Amino acid sequence: MARATTSPGLWRSHGLLFLLALMYADSFVGRQVLAVMIEPIKREFGASDSAMGLISGLAFAVIYAVLGLPAGRLADRMPRTRLLAGACLLWALATMLCGLAGSFVVLVLARMAVAVAESPTTPTSMSLIADLYPPHRRSFAISCFTAAPTFSAIIGLSVGAWLVETHGWRSAFLLIGLPGLLIAVLLAISVHEPQRGRWELNHTPTAPQGMLRSALDLWREPALRCLLLASGFTTLSGYAFAMWNASFLVRSHDLSLQHAGLLAGLVAGGASGIGTLFSGWLTDRLAQHNRHWLIGIPLLGNLIGGLAMAAYLLWPTSTLAQFGSVALPTAMLCCAVACFFSVWWVAPSFTLVTHLVAPDRRGTAMAMQTILSTLLGVGLGPLTTGILSDLLQPAFGAESLRYALLAISATVSLPIFLLWRVYGLTVRQEAALACRTL
Numbered sequence: 001m002a003r004a005t006t007s008p009g010l011w012r013s014h015g016l017l018f019l020l021a022l023m024y025a026d027s028f029v030g031r032q033v034l035a036v037m038i039e040p041i042k043r044e045f046g047a048s049d050s051a052m053g054l055i056s057g058l059a060f061a062v063i064y065a066v067l068g069l070p071a072g073r074l075a076d077r078m079p080r081t082r083l084l085a086g087a088c089l090l091w092a093l094a095t096m097l098c099g100l101a102g103s104f105v106v107l108v109l110a111r112m113a114v115a116v117a118e119s120p121t122t123p124t125s126m127s128l129i130a131d132l133y134p135p136h137r138r139s140f141a142i143s144c145f146t147a148a149p150t151f152s153a154i155i156g157l158s159v160g161a162w163l164v165e166t167h168g169w170r171s172a173f174l175l176i177g178l179p180g181l182l183i184a185v186l187l188a189i190s191v192h193e194p195q196r197g198r199w200e201l202n203h204t205p206t207a208p209q210g211m212l213r214s215a216l217d218l219w220r221e222p223a224l225r226c227l228l229l230a231s232g233f234t235t236l237s238g239y240a241f242a243m244w245n246a247s248f249l250v251r252s253h254d255l256s257l258q259h260a261g262l263l264a265g266l267v268a269g270g271a272s273g274i275g276t277l278f279s280g281w282l283t284d285r286l287a288q289h290n291r292h293w294l295i296g297i298p299l300l301g302n303l304i305g306g307l308a309m310a311a312y313l314l315w316p317t318s319t320l321a322q323f324g325s326v327a328l329p330t331a332m333l334c335c336a337v338a339c340f341f342s343v344w345w346v347a348p349s350f351t352l353v354t355h356l357v358a359p360d361r362r363g364t365a366m367a368m369q370t371i372l373s374t375l376l377g378v379g380l381g382p383l384t385t386g387i388l389s390d391l392l393q394p395a396f397g398a399e400s401l402r403y404a405l406l407a408i409s410a411t412v413s414l415p416i417f418l419l420w421r422v423y424g425l426t427v428r429q430e431a432a433l434a435c436r437t438l
Contacts, residue, residue, distance in 0.1 A: 013132040016081075016191050017141060020125045021148035023088050023183045027118055028149030030095050030176050031060075031378075032269075033160035035246045036261040037169040045104040049401075053386025059108045061379025063115035065371045071120040072367025073211045076360055080124045085187035087124075091117035092180025099173030123366035130354045130362055131194040136288055138354060143280020143347035150272035150343065161246070161261025197359030214364050223425040224356050228369045230418035231349050233411060234302065235377025238342060240408045241309070242268070243382040244389075245335075248405060251398045253317050253329045267332050268339045275301075275340035280347035287348070294352040295423045299416060301344020306412035308338035313406045345415070384408060 038052050047055075074083055094113035101107035125145060133141040163172045219225055245268060249260035279297055286293035315331035322328070350366075357365040388404035396403055 012192070013194075016194075017129065017132060017144060019183065019186055019191065020084075020128065021145050023084065023180070023187070024121060024125065024145060025148035025152040026176065026179050026183065027091060027121060029152045029160070030091075030114065030173070032149075032152060032242065032265075033164070033172055033176065035243050035264070036161040036164050036257060037172070038243075038247055039250070039257060040164060040169050041104075041107075045107075047104060049386040049389050050383070051104070051386075053383035055104075055108055055111055059111045060115045061374045061377075063112045064119050064374045064378065067116060067119040068123075068367045068371035068374065069211055069215055069364065072123040072364040072370075073214075074120060075124040075127050075363030075367070079193050080128050081187055081191050081193050083120055084124050085184050087117050087120045088180050088187060089184035091121075092177040092184065093117075094177075095180065096174050096177035099170040099177075101170075119370075122370045123363045126350060126354070126366040127196075127359075127363045128194065130359065131196055131198050134199045135351075135355070136284060139283035139287065139294075139347045139351040140277075140280040142350045143276050143283075146343075146346045146350070147273045147276035147280075150269055150276055150339075152269070159265075161258045161265075165258050211364070214361060215368060218357065218361065218365055218368065221356070223422050223429065224353070224365070226418045226421045226425065227349060227352060227356070228365075228372055230298070230415040230422065231345065231369050232372030232376040233414040233418065234298075234342075234345050235373040236381045236411050236414075237309070237409045238381070239377035240381035240385040241405060244385050244401060244405060248313075248401050249329070252402050253331065255327065255329075259326050262326065263328065263332060267336050271336040271339035272343045276343045276346055278340075279344040283348045283351065287351075291355075292423065292426070294348040294355075295419055295426070297348045298345035299419045299423075301341045302412050302416050302419070305338050305340075305342030305344070306409065306416075308334050308341065309409045309412075310406065312338055313402055313409065342412075345419075381408065 034055075041047065041055075042049075042052055091114060094110060094117050097113065098107060098110040101110050126142070129141050129145060130138060160172055163175070246257070246260045246264045249255045249264060250257055253260075255263070279301065283293060283297055286297070312331050312334035315329075315334060318330045319327045320330040320333065350369075353365050353369065354362060385401075385404045385408050388407055389401045392400035392403055
């Protein structure tokens, strides 16, 4: 793959990447803050754990997934910066509407409206980043974008917990929506659309196809299909942990909601953000010498992260240190290790997708990945954990959530198997190509 001889202005690329990361971070604050809203919303509306799993997961995920392919198609066909500006504006308004909900049903409907507005974000942003940065810098650029939600957990869980306890969960939704209005204006008036496929000199546009036909053609590629499934199954346990970790600390480690949110944000969010950035940096350096590291780094991260997560969930209640009124459980050491490694799949997996797919189909491919991650992660992860917790409650009481999360975390074995499958397929494809060129 040849590099283009011209490059966009460095600061212009960085500026747009920063704006995309801000938009992504704000949207994930809206998701993460629900983790510290679970208990007060349950009290106000008399909801069960299963119902909270619905509102924090499936109600959002179904709409997000249904609109995923049309959103990816729009990213491949229309100006991407304008598409994001409109989506960000609608997202901000829908998020603020959540804070005005007068009943549980209205809150569910408002979350669905958030999903409608948010659906173009990931495929459109990834398509833009692939055209802003050349392949040898792309993983770190993607990691900067995808690290934004993990760092936003610090705001969503720690600051959000304080805000929810002092001003109520409704005020939190209203405040989270405000930055989206400013970001929408900046996207509409201050950025320029980069040329599609600018780093692929050999690229010729693919023949026009219908949305479903294009998606089916991509799905028939075995390596891409296994890669997309691996990414989706990785998020199954990841989103469940992110949504229920604060409640787990409250129930199993006797922390207050505010302290649980603070630790979940600072430790889990901080470690995940650093792990995302480090894995992107490491991928760019190792993949220049051997592209198989795009698979090897996610494999290593899932293996170490899965073992550390099991240790965190099984660790007994004990205090490592006391910081003022905040007790730091010893288990948070394992939590930090788990969160650092469990995000190693993100940057290399997204980067590998950009290598496997033509520039004018990247939006569709990223939408397919987002659909799987949304259905399995956002949709089934929190909901299945809530259902398991309710089912295990008669046997384990307040500890039911611990064992529900442990069961969900075991699903990390699926992406490990699928990534190994991707490795085998790519090795065979490269061997076949080498034989044809002899």
